[in-house]
Amino acid sequence: MPKKLLTISIAAYNVEKHIVNTLDSLIKSRYIDELEVLVIDDGSTDNTFKIANEYEKKFPNTIKVVHKNNGGYGSTVNYSLSVATGKYFKLLDGDDFFDNDGLDKLVDEIRISNVDVIFNAYNKIYSDKNIKRVGFKNIQYNIDLNISDININYYIAMHAFTFKTNVIKSSGLVLKENILYTDCYYTAIPLKEVHKVRFLDFPVYNYRIGDIGQSISRKVRLNHINDIRDISLDLVNFIKNISDTNIDSYEFLCTQVASFCINYLGTILMMPTSIKASNFFKDYDNEIKHLSEAVYKKIEDLAGMLPKSISLLRKTNYLLYWFFSFVRQFV
Numbered sequence: 001m002p003k004k005l006l007t008i009s010i011a012a013y014n015v016e017k018h019i020v021n022t023l024d025s026l027i028k029s030r031y032i033d034e035l036e037v038l039v040i041d042d043g044s045t046d047n048t049f050k051i052a053n054e055y056e057k058k059f060p061n062t063i064k065v066v067h068k069n070n071g072g073y074g075s076t077v078n079y080s081l082s083v084a085t086g087k088y089f090k091l092l093d094g095d096d097f098f099d100n101d102g103l104d105k106l107v108d109e110i111r112i113s114n115v116d117v118i119f120n121a122y123n124k125i126y127s128d129k130n131i132k133r134v135g136f137k138n139i140q141y142n143i144d145l146n147i148s149d150i151n152i153n154y155y156i157a158m159h160a161f162t163f164k165t166n167v168i169k170s171s172g173l174v175l176k177e178n179i180l181y182t183d184c185y186y187t188a189i190p191l192k193e194v195h196k197v198r199f200l201d202f203p204v205y206n207y208r209i210g211d212i213g214q215s216i217s218r219k220v221r222l223n224h225i226n227d228i229r230d231i232s233l234d235l236v237n238f239i240k241n242i243s244d245t246n247i248d249s250y251e252f253l254c255t256q257v258a259s260f261c262i263n264y265l266g267t268i269l270m271m272p273t274s275i276k277a278s279n280f281f282k283d284y285d286n287e288i289k290h291l292s293e294a295v296y297k298k299i300e301d302l303a304g305m306l307p308k309s310i311s312l313l314r315k316t317n318y319l320l321y322w323f324f325s326f327v328r329q330f331v
Contacts, residue, residue: 004036005110007086007165011076012094013042016051018208023055023063025097025206031107037063038080039094043070048094074175074182081168088118089165091158091186095208099123102204106162109200115144116167116194120204122159127210133203134160141201147194148248153303155259158183159205167193176234179227180220188235188256191249192242221267228264229284235260236291244294258298261288265299266306269321269328278321285314 008026012019019039026037039056041049044067052065066079077091088110092098102120109118121135138152171190175182221228235257244250264284271277289296300311309324 002034004086005031005034005088005107006162007036007038007080007084007089008092009077009080009084009089010037010039010092010094011042011073012039012044012048012052013070014044014046014048015094016044016046016048018095018097019048019051022092022094022097023052025100026103027055027059027062028100029107030104032059032062034107035062036084036086038083039063039065040076040079041065041067042072042076043068072176072178072182073180074185075177077175077182077186078177081165081173084165086165088162089168090162090204091183092205093207096159097206099203099206102202105202106200106204109198110162113198114164115196115198116147116164117191117197118162119156119160119197119199120162121201122157122205122207123203125206125208127208135201136199139199141199144196144198146248147191147197147252148250150197150252152252152255153301155256155302156187157207158187159207161187162204163190176231179230180224181227181231184231184235184256184260188253188260189238191253191256192247194249194252218270222270225264225267225271228260228267232257232261232264233287233291236288236295239295240292250294254292254294254298255302257292258295258302261295262299262302262304262306262310265310266328269325271325273322273325277325278318281313281321282318285310285318 010022026035029035039052041052049065049067056063056065068079106118106120119136121133124132124134137154168190171193173185173189175185239254239257247253265281268277268281268284300307313320313324
């Protein structure tokens with residue numbers, strides 16, 4: 001049996017309407033025998049497990065299906081990392097899918113690569129069938145780069161990441177279970193072990209957007225606002241406890257963490273405008289400043305309207321909160 005070049009961890013929870021498309025996007029690969037596909041059924045109550053099992057029967061050397069009690073997204077990643085044997089490791093949500101050509105080109109890269117992380121462009125697939133390519137600005141493509149030399153002012157989502165497996169494992173990454181948004185640990189903590197990276201301009205991951213109940217929706221974000229807060233503070237404390245003199249990826253890490261802090265501040269602005277929400281915003285922002293001056297300053301350096309708004313709020317001692325909160329209700 002060929003050595004596995006890429007482990008693909010699929011978090012699958014009640015995705016019976018998508019899982020066929022998800023798995024079909026993998027079995028079409030020219031390099032199927034060099035893929036390790038772990039389908040972690042997280043306590044589904046529909047036919048997800050049954051459908052995935054049929055694929056395992058047809059492709060037993062590639063696909064392994066595990067059914068377990070529901071533990072949330074983090075639990076599926078934790079399990080996959082504990083058994084992964086591939087040279088590199090990539091996440092795939094059970095309702096998303098890979099670009100066939102992009103996957104094969106990524107495996108070609110992996111075959112010869114020795115960098116710690118490969119970053120690929122990815123596609124956002126909207127419910128109206130529109131497609132938006134998400135790439136990288138101010139980046140050199142197709143060459144090995146020192147992560148310490150990379151200067152970006154935007155967040156890179158998990159869809160772009162392909163880590164070397166031993167890099168993740170050596171970082172000691174363990175995702176919290178039974179909460180949302182834990183992929184943000186995945187896009188930050190292993191970076192402390194990263195030195196060399198490569199950016200590729202072709203997409204691999206196709207990310208569906210628009211399904212009801214997605215974690216990025218306004219309703220779900222507000223319902224799970226405490227998850228966002230807790231994870232963001234975990235990551236700020238992570239930054240606080242490492243030294244910028246010892247970590248090549250320090251600036252890159254600060255950008256990733258500051259971006260998630262902005263996510264929480266932006267979610268507060270979605271709340272009904274009130275003195276209580278205003279105090280949440282101010283107290284949290286001051287807590288970030290107390291924990292990590294580097295992250296606090298990085299927030300204002302990031303691209304986008306929200307960082308600019310936060311900068312103005314700070315300069316006015318948060319008096320403009322009422323204006324920005326009102327505007328955010330309609331954005």
